[in-house]
Amino acid sequence: MQIALLGGTGDIGQGLALRWVRDTTHDVIVGSRKAEKARTMADEYETELASRDYDVAIAGLENRDAAAAADVVVCSVPAYYLSDTITSVADALEDAVLVSPAVGMQRDESGVHYNPPGAGSVTALAAKAAPDDVPVVGGFHNLAAGKLANLDADLDWDVPFVGDDADAKATVTALADGIEGIRPLDAGDLANAAEVESLTPLLINLAANNERMHDLGVKFH
Amino acid sequence: MQIALLGGTGDIGQGLALRWVRDTTHDVIVGSRKAEKARTMADEYETELASRDYDVAIAGLENRDAAAAADVVVCSVPAYYLSDTITSVADALEDAVLVSPAVGMQRDESGVHYNPPGAGSVTALAAKAAPDDVPVVGGFHNLAAGKLANLDADLDWDVPFVGDDADAKATVTALADGIEGIRPLDAGDLANAAEVESLTPLLINLAANNERMHDLGVKFH
Numbered sequence: 001m002q003i004a005l006l007g008g009t010g011d012i013g014q015g016l017a018l019r020w021v022r023d024t025t026h027d028v029i030v031g032s033r034k035a036e037k038a039r040t041m042a043d044e045y046e047t048e049l050a051s052r053d054y055d056v057a058i059a060g061l062e063n064r065d066a067a068a069a070a071d072v073v074v075c076s077v078p079a080y081y082l083s084d085t086i087t088s089v090a091d092a093l094e095d096a097v098l099v100s101p102a103v104g105m106q107r108d109e110s111g112v113h114y115n116p117p118g119a120g121s122v123t124a125l126a127a128k129a130a131p132d133d134v135p136v137v138g139g140f141h142n143l144a145a146g147k148l149a150n151l152d153a154d155l156d157w158d159v160p161f162v163g164d165d166a167d168a169k170a171t172v173t174a175l176a177d178g179i180e181g182i183r184p185l186d187a188g189d190l191a192n193a194a195e196v197e198s199l200t201p202l203l204i205n206l207a208a209n210n211e212r213m214h215d216l217g218v219k220f221h
Numbered sequence: 222m223q224i225a226l227l228g229g230t231g232d233i234g235q236g237l238a239l240r241w242v243r244d245t246t247h248d249v250i251v252g253s254r255k256a257e258k259a260r261t262m263a264d265e266y267e268t269e270l271a272s273r274d275y276d277v278a279i280a281g282l283e284n285r286d287a288a289a290a291a292d293v294v295v296c297s298v299p300a301y302y303l304s305d306t307i308t309s310v311a312d313a314l315e316d317a318v319l320v321s322p323a324v325g326m327q328r329d330e331s332g333v334h335y336n337p338p339g340a341g342s343v344t345a346l347a348a349k350a351a352p353d354d355v356p357v358v359g360g361f362h363n364l365a366a367g368k369l370a371n372l373d374a375d376l377d378w379d380v381p382f383v384g385d386d387a388d389a390k391a392t393v394t395a396l397a398d399g400i401e402g403i404r405p406l407d408a409g410d411l412a413n414a415a416e417v418e419s420l421t422p423l424l425i426n427l428a429a430n431n432e433r434m435h436d437l438g439v440k441f442h
Contacts, residue, residue, distance in 0.1 A: 108412065110411075110413055111409045111410065111412070112416075113412075113413070113415065113416065114415065114419065156442070160423065160427060185427055186431050187332075187426050187427055188331055188332045188426045188429065189332065190331075191329065191334075192332045192334070192422075192423075192426045194334065194419075195332075195333075195334065195335060195419055195422045195423040198335065198416055198423070199419075199420065199423060201413075201416045202408065202413075202416040202420060203441065205408050205409045205413050205416060206381060206406055206407075206408055206441055209406075209408060209409045210407050213441065216441050216442065217441070218439055218440070218442075219439070219440045220424065220427055220434065220437050220439055221377070221434075221437065221438065221439075221440070
């Protein structure tokens, strides 16, 4: 499967790219607003993987070209840029599944708080910005970016997914399941996205207030 | 320490009462709107514990009398009754710490959603209803009531707490730490309560959408 990571040059894009290439046979396409930046980062990921004896090619393309080539498009940009990024690639999303991992947060003196857009959740905002016939799945919100991108770190995390299109959700959770140490869970319809997205500020607040807790993830049992 | 469980005849009140008596040397006082109902439930808890060779006395009192006798008052009533319950015992809370485990939720066809009151969180609502000099701690939101009340079930759950009074929060987390299989975590100030309370509907949605997941709790790592 062809997976495009729009905004794949930062945040969780890097970790997902490295781990999908290392742990699965899927092809990863790094997307960025500038093709040159995408190519530079794809080269860095190739070098990192080659140093671990994974000799693979990673494409680096401008976001729209990355989306056009992909079966699954992960829009791993900050929430603030989400709508614009989706709009800029909208006509390239035909037959693709769009994945939204962004969380809207704001910080005050107490900690970090969930700050959903008017649509009710960032995933709902993604669904509004996407063409009507493109299924949207919310997921990968609660991955600690630093640990995810560190291939020396073993993961043991649950990751909840929401979406209204069962086939699209199954496609994305199967991709998640391919990453070692990630267990995808079904959190139901897209209308349940706010409860999933709210987990991320809680993880940040717990890491800030407890010793020896950082890069936090979660297991449900 | 004397722990009052207002609304201790239902939901998580029962499980907290049974486990504090079984696992610690603290005294538990079951509170209810009717003293007779409190007494009946306290007798049932005594019987349940006696059947496991824990020969202990549990008091059962009307809510106000229970609060007056306690160092820590857990207001384990539904969010809808929280303000009225706190107001009804307000003058009995002197020198006590008030604990709020309630979560405001509403259900639709997709699942269960966090539904905070105008105060921003249920814990903030409790703080508004409590006298100014009574410290309020939010916690015990994410305990699955059925498993908690089943003393045959071993727990392995993390429980986040919020509050602005560090001493009060330390008192309550020490009580939580006394229950076998519960690890209290500090989620920061009371202003961080919404992110803690939002975890409960997520747990319910995950249990509803994944096979072999029920009575869900959480571990952070």
